[in-house]
């Protein structure tokens with residue numbers, strides 16, 4: 355997908371701003387003690403507060419505040435010492451309160467940025483708000499059912515400036531934001547389960563011109579859909595403008611099956627939410643010590659860790675980037691590399707392990723080979739017990755049987771033969787049998803060495819240590 359849209363009358367540029375809803379990783383909801391676990395039976399995780407029973411009062415869950423602060427610090431935002439919760443009033447059957455508690459005028463975090471390869475993307479704000487329940491339309495032929503399990507769950511809404519310039523940049527940004535949230539442990543980033551959802555604001559303009567009118571595409575629940583939706587929406591807008599029309603500021607939905615966006619509501623039916631400070635909640639006051647306490651436990655961030663992997667551990671930029679794309683990857687690598695050659699370990703993790711995980715569509719948390727056991731395998735290759743090829747064979751067996759390298763090596767009799775004594779007699783036999791070739795070698799046809807090495811490898815079913823065989827052959831042929 356290219357960054358510019360080629361119109362009939364020349365190129366157009368995208369301007370894209372994202373509004374990301376990230377479910378806060380916390381055991382309980384934002385203003386009640388009801389649990390948040392995904393997949394429970396409908397309406398089993400609903401407190402009287404979530405069901406908006408008369409007289410029930412919200413109580414702020416401190417864990418959710420801590421997660422929002424940690425996230426804000428993670429992208430370099432400014433944490434507000436004073437923020438407030440507002441009521442955003444609207445009627446919807448899955449919103450029993452008749453309003454959503456959100457932060458409108460004074461969010462908990464302002465500013466910050468996340469870098470993508472092309473540019474630094476500014477973050478406008480992060481605010482906390484409640485999620486709504488869910489209307490279920492396909493269980494009963496005549497009625498809509500309501501599940502309030504999600505009602506009141508804490509969300510962080512993270513809004514960017516319109517800094518993104520292509521569908522790919524938007525996808526890259528969301529990938530990095532998701533990785534950061536998972537890195538910090540503030541959101542599990544599971545887009546299938548709806549823990550991370552994204553609205554995309556899209557406009558087009560002539561390169562360098564002022565921003566055009568935007569449309570907002572709601573509820574994109576995968577990175578692929580985000581990219582596709584922006585792509586088709588940009589091209590739709592260019593067609594309209596080039597035909598002499600204007601873009602209406604409206605909310606649209608993406609239909610992945612038909613590859614198009616469709617109007618959902620226009621500005622005319624824009625809600626008047628009648629925001630006002632929630633009288634049931636005091637302003638949220640955070641003191642410096644609270645914020646510093648969170649800063650103190652903040653893990654080393656991806657970018658810092660990437661730089662350290664290059665500078666202190668001698669990894670290539672490429673490997674360091676791959677290994678810090680997810681915190682679990684970086685942790686796995688560092689524990690496998692403990693006391694070992696870091697580059698060799700990086701090769702095994704990025705090559706063998708990530709390759710295999712990728713093939714099976716698994717995250718590193720699901721790898722059947724624990725880091726310490728991969729380390730043991732690396733040792734067996736490093737000390738010459740296994741050749742590189744045998745190492746990969748053992749890796750495969752470890753993956754399939756979930757048993758440690760030493761056991762597999764034992765069972766399969768896989769040990770590489772590095773013992774000079776054992777190999778010497780084989781070499782002697784070979785040189786006697788192939789006396790003609792040995793003669794040719796000595797007469798100057800030294801490329802026959804490969805033939806001799808091949809013969810020894812064949813005789814040992816590939817178990818001979820090629821380095822030892824080479825040395826032995828040279829010694830015998832050159833005297």
Ligand code: ADP
Pocket residue numbers: 369370371372373513514515516517555556557565566567568
């Ligand atoms: P609202 O308050 O109506 O939601 P905001 O100004 O807060 O509008 O913007 C919401 C989102 O739309 C932000 O992510 C912002 O970057 C993006 N945005 C604003 N103007 C444009 C534009 N002209 N083109 C693309 N995105 C835009």
Ligand code: MG
Pocket residue numbers: 373
């Ligand atoms: Mg908005």
